[in-house]
Amino acid sequence: MRPVFDGHNDALTAEGHAGIAEGRREGHLDLPRMRAGGVRGGIFSVFTSSGDDTFRAVPREDGVFEVEYAPPLDHVVAAADATAVAGRLTALGRARHVRVARRLGDIDAARDGDRPPAAVLHLEGAEAIDTPLEALEHWYAAGLRSLGPVWSRANAFAYGVPFISPSSPDIGPGLTRAGRALVSRCAELGILVDVSHLNEAGFWDLAQLELGPIVATHSAVHALSPTSRNLTDAQLDAIGGSDGLVGIVFACPFLRADFADDPDTPIELIAEHARYVAERIGVEHVALGSDFDGATIPAAVGDVAGMPRVLDALERAGFSDRELDAIAWDNWRRVLGAWWSG
Numbered sequence: 001m002r003p004v005f006d007g008h009n010d011a012l013t014a015e016g017h018a019g020i021a022e023g024r025r026e027g028h029l030d031l032p033r034m035r036a037g038g039v040r041g042g043i044f045s046v047f048t049s050s051g052d053d054t055f056r057a058v059p060r061e062d063g064v065f066e067v068e069y070a071p072p073l074d075h076v077v078a079a080a081d082a083t084a085v086a087g088r089l090t091a092l093g094r095a096r097h098v099r100v101a102r103r104l105g106d107i108d109a110a111r112d113g114d115r116p117p118a119a120v121l122h123l124e125g126a127e128a129i130d131t132p133l134e135a136l137e138h139w140y141a142a143g144l145r146s147l148g149p150v151w152s153r154a155n156a157f158a159y160g161v162p163f164i165s166p167s168s169p170d171i172g173p174g175l176t177r178a179g180r181a182l183v184s185r186c187a188e189l190g191i192l193v194d195v196s197h198l199n200e201a202g203f204w205d206l207a208q209l210e211l212g213p214i215v216a217t218h219s220a221v222h223a224l225s226p227t228s229r230n231l232t233d234a235q236l237d238a239i240g241g242s243d244g245l246v247g248i249v250f251a252c253p254f255l256r257a258d259f260a261d262d263p264d265t266p267i268e269l270i271a272e273h274a275r276y277v278a279e280r281i282g283v284e285h286v287a288l289g290s291d292f293d294g295a296t297i298p299a300a301v302g303d304v305a306g307m308p309r310v311l312d313a314l315e316r317a318g319f320s321d322r323e324l325d326a327i328a329w330d331n332w333r334r335v336l337g338a339w340w341s342g
Helices: 031-037 075-094 104-110 134-141 177-189 200-209 233-241 268-281 304-316 321-340
Strands: 004-009 039-046 118-124 144-148 215-219 245-248 286-288
Touching: 004 215, 004 245, 004 286, 004 304, 004 321, 031 039, 031 304, 039 075, 039 104, 039 321, 075 118, 104 118, 104 321, 134 144, 134 177, 144 321, 177 200, 200 233, 233 245, 233 268, 245 268, 245 321, 268 286, 268 304, 286 321, 304 321
Parallel strands: 004 039, 039 118, 118 144, 215 245, 245 286
Antiparallel strands: none
């Protein structure tokens, strides 16, 4: 079975997270199902909600679907919650259910199916970090190796792109002074910076700093599904020019042209987005970033055990064995190595 590295999951904060090691009935991802699907590594997200997980639609008469923008999250609340969630991954590592990846050798070791899978600790939204960045040093020591400055809400570092469909991602201001300091220090330490929830202004601010490969861990193509969360052609070009990558998200609303949050979404749409990126900027910039346990996933995928069906869809779309190896594993290894060498 071809080993897979997946760029994003929310299993640590999902219902039944205590059953990740042994298996759980809920959700998309646990370790037995990872083994069944050949997923030998992934980025495990630490996310703190704004206190109400209900996505409320903004009344509009123009046919545009917009979700109320999430309110800011207090640093003290985020720091306490994120520490507890990260502790769940630390405990899995201590029990040797996973290998918490701190260096590229941990990724390489996990590729062997006889060893624990690699789990990269990721902060989705940096509210748990103080603006002087003192906490960032502690998080790095605790294993943090990937960070998204924002989720889809504003914080002290940047402006998260709202959920609006159809819409350009060009909404709101870019990185703040603290945000520029945060991403620069991440590059110095060796923490990958994720642009998935950044608005367009923040994306270009980061791109101009030239800190490392531009990486969207779980996004898709705006030209195919013109929602605010997806990447424009200009952004894709910048990602290719930086030797970065796009982890193609499996979230149904970001795959479809009609944005429907419907599990009856063809698995072929994942391959269509991957093919678009490959044809525009090269297959070396295509990877997988499912968003398991964080979104509605096509029923044809089901859960992480269905990852071979995603690879089959990519093969039907014309990707060769060598290209499938790159999408499934090698491209992630390259960009993680580039950031972690900082």
